[in-house]
Amino acid sequence: GDSVTQMEGPVTLSEEAFLTINCTYTATGYPSLFWYVQYPGEGLQLLLKATKADDKGSNKGFEATYRKETTSFHLEKGSVQVSDSAVYFCALRNTGFQKLVFGTGTRLLVSP
Amino acid sequence: NAGVTQTPKFQVLKTGQSMTLQCAQDMNHEYMSWYRQDPGMGLRLIHYSVGAGITDQGEVPNGYNVSRSTTEDFPLRLLSAAPSQTSVYFCASSYGQQETQYFGPGTRLLVL
Numbered sequence: 015g016d017s018v019t020q021m022e023g024p025v026t027l028s029e030e031a032f033l034t035i036n037c038t039y040t041a042t043g044y045p046s047l048f049w050y051v052q053y054p055g056e057g058l059q060l061l062l063k064a065t066k067a068d069d070k071g072s073n074k075g076f077e078a079t080y081r082k083e084t085t086s087f088h089l090e091k092g093s094v095q096v097s098d099s100a101v102y103f104c105a106l107r108n109t110g111f112q113k114l115v116f117g118t119g120t121r122l123l124v125s126p
Numbered sequence: 127n128a129g130v131t132q133t134p135k136f137q138v139l140k141t142g143q144s145m146t147l148q149c150a151q152d153m154n155h156e157y158m159s160w161y162r163q164d165p166g167m168g169l170r171l172i173h174y175s176v177g178a179g180i181t182d183q184g185e186v187p188n189g190y191n192v193s194r195s196t197t198e199d200f201p202l203r204l205l206s207a208a209p210s211q212t213s214v215y216f217c218a219s220s221y222g223q224q225e226t227q228y229f230g231p232g233t234r235l236l237v238l
Contacts, residue, residue: 018168046224057130057216057229058169103168107224113159113184114227116168 016041020104020117027094027124035089035120037078037104045106047071047080047087048114052101061089061102094124128152130230132217138236139207147202147233149217157220158200159227162186162213169216175200176223207237 021036039045046065050058062071067082076091087104104117133148151158159174161184171184175194189211191203200219204211214234218227 050229055231057231058218059229060226063226113171113174114169116170118166118168 016045016106016108016115018104018106018115018117020102020120022118023101023121025120025122027122029096029124029126030093031124033089033091033094033098033122035102035104035122037087037089037117039085039087039104039106041085041106041108041115043109045108047078048105048107049076049078049087049089050103050105050116052103052119054100058103094122096124096126098122099124130217130219130228132215132230132233134233135231136234136236138238139204140238141208143207144203144205145207147204147215147217147235149200149202149230150198151200151217151219151228152198153219153221153228154197155219155221155228156197157223157225157227158194159184159218160190160192160200160202161216161218163216163232164213172202172215204235207235209237211235212237 017040048063049061051061062073064071064080070079078089101119103119105114130151156177160172161169170186173192175181217230220227
């Protein structure tokens with residue numbers, strides 16, 4: 015079945031450091047890919063998405079590019095802030111299916 | 127516009143007790159779903175609904191019941207709580223099956 019694998023955390027960075035959180039997927043067909051963010055004590059919020067190969071999703075300085083050849087959707091940000099501390103979930107939704115398939119989440123801790 | 131709301135925020139149950147987790151949305155979304163979030167496992171789909179009167183099972187439906195009598199509400203019932211149901215529960219909704227899902231703040235459930 016479809017699955018998403020993301021790097022284990024926590025990822026600990028200093029403010030203004032470069033961030034990469036790796037995400038790879040296994041799916042039949044042509045899934046849409048998502049990054050969700052969960053701030054402490056809150057529900058998940060959509061951060062960005064990409065619906066086809068080579069699409070780049072971006073929001074709030076975060077970017078991720080849909081790479082079909084490597085089945086990856088890595089999340090990047092050039093300069094993280096303390097306020098970016100959260101848990102980040104990579105997810106996919108396959109064509110014709112309602113269900114989101116989530117990775118296990120990666121906790122990001124940014125210190126001043 | 128309150129978005130997706132969930133009650134209660136936190137609940138402690140004893141094994142064998144029953145309870146209902148409430149979920150409501152005021153965005154006129156047709157699609158609603160329930161997920162559980164467990165450490166190291168990401169989010170897993172419990173049940174979903176594509177409209178009033180229509181529900182279906184997700185990947186972990188055992189021990190849970192749902193109904194959808196109105197577009198706005200999608201309660202999740204635990205008939206006889208078990209310690210294995212200790213988790214954080216999230217409700218989500220979207221306009222359609224392929225649209226962006228909006229998540230509620232979650233209900234933390236502890237079953238003793």
